Amino acid sequence: MSRIGLLLRGIRASRREGYLHLLSGVLSRPARWQRNFPSRSDQGARCMDCGVPWCHGYCPVHNQIPEWNALVSEGDWRAAWEQLESTNNFPELTGRLCPAHCEDACTLRLSDAPITIRAIELAIIERAWRRGWVRPQRPTDASLDQSRGRVSIIGSGPAGLACAQQLVRVGHEVTVFEASPKIGGLLRYGIPDFRLEKWVLDRRLAQMRAEGVRFLTQVKVGVDMDARELMQDGEMLVVASGSCTSRDISVPGRRLTGIHFALAYLTGQNHSLEPGRAARTLPIDARGLDVVVIGGGDTGSDCVGTAIRQGARSVTQVQYQAEPPHHGDVLRHWPERVPELKPNDHDAEGGRRLWGWETVAFASDGQRVVGVDLQRLRWRQQDDGRWRREPVSGELWHLPAQLVLIAIGYEHPAHGDVIAQLDLRLDGRGNIASGDRDYKSSHEGVFACGDARRGQSLIVWAIREGRQCAEAVDRHLRGRSDLPRV
Ligand SMILES: Cc1cc2nc3c(=O)[nH]c(=O)nc-3n(C[C@H](O)[C@H](O)[C@H](O)COP(=O)(O)OP(=O)(O)OC[C@H]3O[C@@H](n4cnc5c(N)ncnc54)[C@H](O)[C@@H]3O)c2cc1C
Numbered sequence: 001m002s003r004i005g006l007l008l009r010g011i012r013a014s015r016r017e018g019y020l021h022l023l024s025g026v027l028s029r030p031a032r033w034q035r036n037f038p039s040r041s042d043q044g045a046r047c048m049d050c051g052v053p054w055c056h057g058y059c060p061v062h063n064q065i066p067e068w069n070a071l072v073s074e075g076d077w078r079a080a081w082e083q084l085e086s087t088n089n090f091p092e093l094t095g096r097l098c099p100a101h102c103e104d105a106c107t108l109r110l111s112d113a114p115i116t117i118r119a120i121e122l123a124i125i126e127r128a129w130r131r132g133w134v135r136p137q138r139p140t141d142a143s144l145d146q147s148r149g150r151v152s153i154i155g156s157g158p159a160g161l162a163c164a165q166q167l168v169r170v171g172h173e174v175t176v177f178e179a180s181p182k183i184g185g186l187l188r189y190g191i192p193d194f195r196l197e198k199w200v201l202d203r204r205l206a207q208m209r210a211e212g213v214r215f216l217t218q219v220k221v222g223v224d225m226d227a228r229e230l231m232q233d234g235e236m237l238v239v240a241s242g243s244c245t246s247r248d249i250s251v252p253g254r255r256l257t258g259i260h261f262a263l264a265y266l267t268g269q270n271h272s273l274e275p276g277r278a279a280r281t282l283p284i285d286a287r288g289l290d291v292v293v294i295g296g297g298d299t300g301s302d303c304v305g306t307a308i309r310q311g312a313r314s315v316t317q318v319q320y321q322a323e324p325p326h327h328g329d330v331l332r333h334w335p336e337r338v339p340e341l342k343p344n345d346h347d348a349e350g351g352r353r354l355w356g357w358e359t360v361a362f363a364s365d366g367q368r369v370v371g372v373d374l375q376r377l378r379w380r381q382q383d384d385g386r387w388r389r390e391p392v393s394g395e396l397w398h399l400p401a402q403l404v405l406i407a408i409g410y411e412h413p414a415h416g417d418v419i420a421q422l423d424l425r426l427d428g429r430g431n432i433a434s435g436d437r438d439y440k441s442s443h444e445g446v447f448a449c450g451d452a453r454r455g456q457s458l459i460v461w462a463i464r465e466g467r468q469c470a471e472a473v474d475r476h477l478r479g480r481s482d483l484p485r486v
């Protein structure tokens with residue numbers, strides 16, 4: 001038999017084996033199929049090409065996962081990359097940072113480890129960069145023959161960037177305005193280097209510049225210029241300004257020196273690492289300090305990792321949620337995310353996590369913070385099924401802390417500047433109100449996408465919104481659009 005024949009037979013066998021294994025798992029027999037899958041191709045070959053590909057449905061950009069799994073397992077990496085690029089502008093970001101709900105929804109998870117979809121995604125795109133397949137994509141002559149519009153985009157996070165790339169590829173003139181010194185939004189100034197090295201972003205930005213996107217940095221629209229100036233001569237405006245108004249806690253001692261919002265801390269660290277910066281001093285330095293991070297989530301975890309790398313004496317992350325089970329009940333929750341304790345790199349690095357404690361006060365030496373007072377919580381399920389937290393009497397704890405970082409989420413986009421100038425209507429949560437199909441705001445010719453519209457979310461959702469918003473803008477300008485809706 002030829003090598004190709006053997007390969008195809010292997011794939012078919014592996015799928016058959018996968019189905020048999022799934023059946024045995026559903027019948028509650030203990031998992032006994034503990035094979036090692038050393039390569040991405042082996043992982044791809046585990047895919048069963050399910051009748052209903054839950055992974056695809058649970059991916060916000062609807063990546064065509066079973067298709068690339070098959071192509072990777074057959075060794076056709078170029079075709080796999082073409083599939084991937086057709087739905088996702090920045091797989092090098094999602095392949096590194098996406099929480100991968102696709103893997104939670106993988107059918108194999110019912111009885112075994114899911115396919116390592118995110119790692120395959122990253123392997124495909126990194127191979128494509130190495131081989132030189134990723135090149136600027138210029139608009140076709142057919143798109144250029146159609147009427148071209150001018151679009152200004154406020155904000156250069158993943159939503160603004162995805163929107164810009166989609167629009168420039170069908171021939172529109174696109175300018176991105178960014179308040180910060182460099183392009184990238186939270187990818188550049190929020191997420192630390194140890195999770196996203198900035199060359200990954202710069203590599204993609206070079207492609208976008210070559211495609212014709214204009215970037216203007218250090219222009220805060222609404223302050224340095226009036227947002228309405230961007231709309232002269234029928235120009236369209238997309239607001240993709242993110243959602244970075246930090247949520248605060250209101251307890252005694254909150255205004256003490258040494259208590260900061262997490263984003264201020266992470267942004268300062270990212271700025272200090274920029275090449276060519278004259279003063280490499282840190283605005284907020286954890287060296288030698290006891291650090292308490294209040295709040296879980298990506299932001300809190302990034303604070304823990306940063307403080308450890310800065311040389312903190314101790315780092316404790318406090319959250320009011322109860323500790324999740326170490327092994328979740330997959331059959332009960334699948335294809336949704338199973339609540340269970342996720343491994344955290346910072347545990348091994350020396351960070352400590354406390355569950356079920358609430359901050360009730362900050363202690364001071366008269367001026368600076370010196371500690372955090374915690375109250376133990378108990379979670380009780382109510383008659384209506386909801387869980388409510390209540391204090392456990394007498395269980396208090398005092399943690400020493402000379403630096404406290406508040407990482408309990410974000411409320412909405414900044415309401416001054418652009419939103420005030422354009423008098424944009426807000427939704428009940430304080431985000432910009434705009435349709436989830438047409439992305440139109442309450443101001444004619446102004447669209448909104450990303451966190452500014454949906455509230456603080458994920459990179460993959462920002463990419464999806466940027467792509468869909470581009471399709472809506474293109475349709476508005478030309479009466480129709482060849483861009484995909486996702
Ligand atoms: C610390 C941290 C870690 C995270 N980790 C992850 C992760 O691991 N995985 C994941 O999927 N998601 C993660 N997220 C969430 C993710 O980064 C965001 O959901 C995503 O960046 C939102 O993209 P966006 O384009 O809507 O907005 P942003 O990335 O916030 O970009 C908005 C941009 O608009 C600019 N801007 C605002 N107003 C103006 C103005 N008036 N004029 C000009 N420019 C303006 C801002 O300077 C900013 O650069 C994390 C978030 C944080 C804070």
Ligand code: SF4
Pocket residue numbers: 058059060061062063065094095098099100101102103117118121460
């Ligand atoms: S973008 Fe996220 S959800 Fe979609 S395939 Fe990649 S890892 Fe999975």
